[in-house]
Amino acid sequence: MSCPICKSKQFYVKDSVDEFETYEFTSKGGQIIFDGTVSNTPELTGENEIFCQRCSWHGPYKNIQNTR
Secondary structure (H helix, E strand, C coil): CCCCCCCCCEEEEECCCCCCCEEEEEEECCEEEECCCCCCCCCCCCCCEEEECCCCCEEEHHHCCCCC
16 A cells, blocks of 8 residues: 555554544554554554555545555
């Protein structure tokens, strides 16, 4: 999974309750790996909006789930 614009594998997702709280994650070998300091990681579904950490791309998780 990588960003469709810049090919970065680093993303973040906003908390569903507090939009100012974010959870950073990377994609490695098709697996989602959240930052090690996060204790309660959100469950990503196809509808979660995710954001690239490197460029301005953002969109539903389902749009990039199977990209490499």
